Structures are given as structure tokens and as C-alpha cells.
Amino acid sequence: MTNDNFFSIHNLSISFGGLMAVDNVSFDVLPGSIFSIIGPNGAGKTTIFNCINGLYSPDSGKIIFQGKNIIGLKPHKIAQKGIARTFQNIELFSRMTTMENLMLGRHIHMKTGIWTGSTFYRRGSRAAQEEIKHRERVEEIIDLLDLQVARNQFVGGLPYGTQKLIELGRALALEPQLLLLDEPSAGMNSEEKQDLIFWIKDIQDELGVTILLIEHDMKLIMDISDRILAINFGKPITEGTPAEIQKHPEVLKAYLGEDEVIGHAA
Amino acid sequence: MDMKRDYYEDIQLLDSKVLWFWFLMLIASLIVFPFLAPNYYIYMANYMAIHVIVTVGLNILVGYTGQISLGHAGFFAIGAYGTVLLMTVLHLPFLLAILLAGFIAAFFGFILGLPALRLEGPYLAIATLGFGMAITQVIGRWQVFGGRMGMEAPSPSFGAYVLESDRQLYFLIVTIAFLLVLAARNLMKTRVGRAFIAIRDSDIAAETMGVNLTFYKTLAFAVSAFYAGIAGGLMAFLLGFINPSTFNFILSIYFLAFVIVGGLGSIFGSITGITVPWEHIDNVFREVDEYYRTSQYRKHNIRPDCYSARCV
Numbered sequence: 001m002t003n004d005n006f007f008s009i010h011n012l013s014i015s016f017g018g019l020m021a022v023d024n025v026s027f028d029v030l031p032g033s034i035f036s037i038i039g040p041n042g043a044g045k046t047t048i049f050n051c052i053n054g055l056y057s058p059d060s061g062k063i064i065f066q067g068k069n070i071i072g073l074k075p076h077k078i079a080q081k082g083i084a085r086t087f088q089n090i091e092l093f094s095r096m097t098t099m100e101n102l103m104l105g106r107h108i109h110m111k112t113g114i115w116t117g118s119t120f121y122r123r124g125s126r127a128a129q130e131e132i133k134h135r136e137r138v139e140e141i142i143d144l145l146d147l148q149v150a151r152n153q154f155v156g157g158l159p160y161g162t163q164k165l166i167e168l169g170r171a172l173a174l175e176p177q178l179l180l181l182d183e184p185s186a187g188m189n190s191e192e193k194q195d196l197i198f199w200i201k202d203i204q205d206e207l208g209v210t211i212l213l214i215e216h217d218m219k220l221i222m223d224i225s226d227r228i229l230a231i232n233f234g235k236p237i238t239e240g241t242p243a244e245i246q247k248h249p250e251v252l253k254a255y256l257g258e259d260e261v262i263g264h265a266a
Numbered sequence: 267m268d269m270k271r272d273y274y275e276d277i278q279l280l281d282s283k284v285l286w287f288w289f290l291m292l293i294a295s296l297i298v299f300p301f302l303a304p305n306y307y308i309y310m311a312n313y314m315a316i317h318v319i320v321t322v323g324l325n326i327l328v329g330y331t332g333q334i335s336l337g338h339a340g341f342f343a344i345g346a347y348g349t350v351l352l353m354t355v356l357h358l359p360f361l362l363a364i365l366l367a368g369f370i371a372a373f374f375g376f377i378l379g380l381p382a383l384r385l386e387g388p389y390l391a392i393a394t395l396g397f398g399m400a401i402t403q404v405i406g407r408w409q410v411f412g413g414r415m416g417m418e419a420p421s422p423s424f425g426a427y428v429l430e431s432d433r434q435l436y437f438l439i440v441t442i443a444f445l446l447v448l449a450a451r452n453l454m455k456t457r458v459g460r461a462f463i464a465i466r467d468s469d470i471a472a473e474t475m476g477v478n479l480t481f482y483k484t485l486a487f488a489v490s491a492f493y494a495g496i497a498g499g500l501m502a503f504l505l506g507f508i509n510p511s512t513f514n515f516i517l518s519i520y521f522l523a524f525v526i527v528g529g530l531g532s533i534f535g536s537i538t539g540i541t542v543p544w545e546h547i548d549n550v551f552r553e554v555d556e557y558y559r560t561s562q563y564r565k566h567n568i569r570p571d572c573y574s575a576r577c578v
Contacts, residue, residue, distance in 0.1 A: 010521065016513055054473050055470065055474070067364075073522065074473075074478075075473040075474050076474075076476045076477055076478045076479070078474075079474055079475055079476035080476050084474070084475070085474055087470075087471065089530035090469035091468040091470055092467070092468065092471070092578070093463060093464045093467035093468055093471065093472075094467050094468075094530070095463070095466075095467055096460070096463055097477045100460060100463075103460060104460050104461070104464045104472070104477075105475055107460070107461060107475055107476050107477055108278070108475075108476035110457045112456075112457040112458065112459065113457075114453065114485070114489065115402070116456075117452060117453050117457055117459065118449035118450070118453040118456075118458075119449065119452065120277075120452055120456070121452075123274050126272060127452075127456050127457075128277060129457075130457075131273065131274075131276070131277050131456060132272075132273040132274055136273065137275065139273075148331035165277055170471075170475065171475075174475060174476065231284050245562075250478050264567050
């Protein structure tokens with residue numbers, strides 16, 4: 001069962017000037033599980049994601065994905081290995097339609113180049129065939145996330161919650177093995193959050209995607225996580241199951257703060 | 267029709283009979299035009315078609331990929347001089363020469379695309395501006411290129427059949443422009459074009475979705491320069507004579523103005539955008555205006571459009 005080679009981080013550290021944003025963080029993610037990272041604002045959660053994506057290059061440490069260290073690879077290479085993510089502040093292609101956004105998620109699975117792309121002229125042309133094939137895959141994701149209404153609309157004008165979902169859909173279109181979700185429920189109302197919990201569970205169960213999650217909504221975190229890592233000021237506080245995390249005195253002090261929040265979450 | 271029944275309709279050029287009809291009408295009118303219009307208009311049509319090519323190419327770079335270039339007159343010059351030299355020195359047939367010149371321009375575009383990886387906005391504008399001006403300086407001082415005196419362009423020919431008149435050139439230029447516009451439109455509907463647009467809207471997201479930024483940013487420059495290069499070669503044929511001052515800095519500004527007036531990120535806009543008035547186009551408007559006043563074709567609503575365009 002245990003497979004430490006799937007995804008693990010060893011002694012990851014990165015500093016910006018004198019600030020240690022991430023300080024000696026290590027953890028293991030089991031394939032097919034949901035692993036959450038919690039911590040107060042500025043704790044370094046998103047920085048860890050940016051390191052995994054290759055957007056930042058860490059000062060020291062290793063990030064192992066499927067047995068290989070991925071530090072130093074360019075972001076698009078890391079995407080090709082099967083790591084997709086969503087962003088805390090929406091990073092959609094705002095002047096593209098939902099369909100086109102999701103199609104961009106298929107980028108690494110498509111081959112059309114400049115010549116075949118610019119010279120297709122009929123349904124049977126190679127570029128057109130490929131477009132059609134991948135649109136069918138995208139349609140499945142649109143169905144899964146109930147995005148039919150937004151399908152041919154420009155995403156810039158859609159509601160915030162919908163945009164968040166489209167980001168999730170775009171990440172899914174890449175068919176990732178590891179999905180990084182950076183505060184997927186931010187800005188959603190409680191109804192949308194409920195749906196989101198189902199979808200994340202679906203993604204885990206049906207698609208078999210391993211999920212790395214950053215969230216502030218404790219109810220959501222405690223509901224779906226298999227394991228949780230709590231960090232503060234870049235330093236890991238503790239790691240454990242949701243039940244353990246809820247009782248850990250350091251976590252209470254650093255992050256959850258009040259008993260009421262815990263009572264509510266449990 | 268809003269209802270789509272299959273995925274091909276998403277990328278199809280003409281998805282209804284009505285559109286097919288107008289598309290064929292467009293082709294028919296493009297074919298008939300040179301037999302009806304006086305010579306000066308044919309010349310103007312050639313002139314405009316060449317600018318359509320550059321503008322569409324530049325729109326791929328500026329409008330779709332979100333990178334600015336103030337140096338497109340440089341690529342235009344490379345295309346023109348490249349075509350002429352390949353024909354006079356190496357005696358290549360003109361179609362091959364113009365294609366090769368396009369690729370030479372694309373190569374320079376790729377080179378210029380490299381600094382563009384690290385520059386954005388006004389800084390990129392200045393870098394490309396420098397490139398455009400450097401090209402004309404180099405050409406102007408180098409005797410191979412005829413120096414400031416410029417050089418004469420040979421007429422294109424298929425074997426013994428020489429394309430000399432504006433009408434003959436019209437069919438060459440408009441055909442090439444037509445094909446290049448269609449190619450650009452197709453490109454933007456498929457994978458490469460989507461990657462370009464993604465880079466414009468959010469380069470970070472594009473990167474993390476597997477788009478190779480280095481590759482696609484330089485590719486956008488290369489494609490754009492290719493269009494400008496082809497257009498430059500055609501311009502050499504149209505003018506019959508080229509010199510460095512033809513490809514001055516103001517021309518780059520015009521190109522950018524066409525793109526912006528036509529609409530960033532719009533192929534159709536690039537075609538309409540070239541009606542930005544500059545000295546020649548302005549003359550056309552004046553004559554159309556005149557024609558309107560003296561003719562009975564008042565039902566054609568030409569005048570208000572032209573008038574407003576002239577006022578811009």
C-alpha cells in the first residue's frame with residue numbers, strides 16, 4: 001500500500017530576502033489520497049505549491065514525483081508529468097470561452113502544430129479530427145462539473161464561483177495524476193461548497209486523482225482530507241489525520257484560535 | 267443559428283448556407299473587381315491587400331499573444347530585400363524567393379523573440395523599435411543592398427509569362443493575402459492559437475497547463491515576421507523599386523495603428539483596420555466621396571462611413 005515514491009517533499013526551504021517563506025517542510029502523499037495543507041495567511045502554503053509547479057526554485061530540499069526529483073524542471077515540463085493546479089486568485093484565460101479554456105487544458109495531449117493547424121479545411125483534416133476528439137473529452141468534464149450553461153461564454157464575465165469551477169475543470173482536462181487545489185472554495189457560498197465537496201470526492205474516487213489541497217474552510221478540510229499538514233511562518237507544526245489535527249494544541253493556538261471554530265468544524 | 271449539433275461547427279469557417287453564399291460572393295467580387303475598376307483602384311487594392319497581410323500577422327503577435335512590436339517595418343524590409351536579392355543574385359523563381367524571404371524574416375523574428383522573453387510592454391516596444399530602425403540603417407549603408415539609392419525589383423514571372431500590370435499583380439497579391447488570412451484564422455482556432463491567447467491572458471496559468479512559454483513566445487514572433495516578410499516581397503513587386511526610406515519607422519507605427527483600429531485579437535478587424543486614413547487611403551476616400559456626390563448610387567450607404575473614417 002505504502003508508496004513513498006509517488007509524491008513526497010523532503011526538507012523544502014525557500015527564502016525571499018531575509019524571510020524564510022518555507023522552512024524545512026517535509027511530507028509524503030499517498031497515491032489516491034487527499035492531503036491538505038492548512039495554516040494562517042502568509043504561512044507559506046501557496047509558496048509550497050509554486051515550488052511544486054516550478055514557478056519558484058527552492059533554496060534546498062527535494063520534491064519527488066513518481067520517483068524523480070522535479071526541482072529545476074520548467075513549469076510546462078512538470079505539467080507534462082501530470083501535475084495540474086488551480087490558483088487562489090483566478091488565473092483563467094478571461095477572453096476565451098469556457099470550452100476554449102478547457103481545451104487549453106488538453107494542450108499537452110494534442111499534437112496539432114502550426115502547419116496542420118493553419119491548413120485544415122474540412123472535417124476529415126487531421127487538426128479538425130483532433131479538435132473534435134478532444135472536445136468530446138472536454139464535454140465529459142463540462143458534464144461532470146455542470147458547466148453546460150457557461151460552455152460558450154467568455155469566462156471573464158461569469159460569476160466567481162463558476163470561474164473557480166472552470167479552473168478546476170481546466171486542471172482536470174490535463175488528466176493529472178496529482179492535482180493541486182489552492183483554496184478552491186474561496187468566494188463560494190455554502191451551497192456551492194457542498195457541491196465542491198462532492199466533486200472533489202468524485203475526482204478522488206472515480207478518476208483516482210491524488211489531491212493536494214490548500215483551504216481555509218475548516219469544515220471542508222475536516223470532511224474530505226485523509227491527512228493534514230499544519231504550518232505556520234513556513235515551519236511545519238504537525239501532521240496527522242483530521243481528528244489529530246483538531247486536538248493538537250499548537251494548531252489551536254496558531255491557526256484555529258478559538259474553541260468555537262473547532263466545535264463547529266467537528 | 268445558435269444550435270450546434272457537432273463539435274466541428276465550433277471551428278468551421280462557414281457553418282451555414284447563408285455564409286457560404288456570402289463567402290462565394292466575396293470571392294466572385296474579388297475576381298471581378300480588377301476588370302471593372304480603373305487602374306488606380308487596382309493599385310490601391312494591391313496596396314491594401316499587402317497591408318492586410320502585415321496587419322493580420324502583427325495581430326497574431328500583438329492582439330493574440332499580447333506582445334508588442336514597433337519593428338515590423340524591419341521584417342517588411344527583410345522580406346522585400348530578401349525576395350529581390352534571391353531573384354537577382356541566385357535567380358530563384360519568384361514564388362520560391364518570396365517564400366524563402368518569408369522564412370528569413372521568420373528567423374529574424376525568432377531572434378528578436380528571444381529578448382522578448384524577458385521584456386514586457388514599453389521595454390519590448392523599445393527593443394523592437396530599435397530592431398526596426400537598425401535594419402534600415404544596415405540596409406542603407408551596405409552596398410550589397412544598393413545602399414541609400416535602393417534597388418530595382420525584377421518582375422515576377424511564370425516562365426515566359428511576366429506579371430507586369432497592376433491587374434496581373436492583383437491576382438497574385440490578393441490570392442496570397444486571401445490564403446494567409448484563412449491560415450491565420452484557422453491557426454487561431456486550433457492548438458497553437460489557443461496557446462498564444464492563453465499566454466496573453468495569463469502566462470502563469472498557461473505555463474502550469476503545459477504550454478512552453480519560450481517556444482510559443484518566439485514562435486509568435488516568427489509567425490508574425492513571416493507574414494511581414496511575405497508582404498514585403500509582394501511590396502517589392504508592386505513598387506518595382508525599393509529603398510531604405512520605404513521601410514521607415516513611421517511605417518511600423520502605421521502597422522500597429524491598423525491593428526489597434528481594427529481591433530486587437532480580431533482577424534476580420536485586421537482587414538478593416540487598414541482603412542486607417544493615411545495619404546493614399548485618404549485619396550481613395552476623397553474620390554469615393556466625390557463619386558458619391560456625382561452619382562445616383564445614393565442608396566449605398568458609403569458616404570457616412572468614409573466620412574467618419576476620414577475624420578479619425
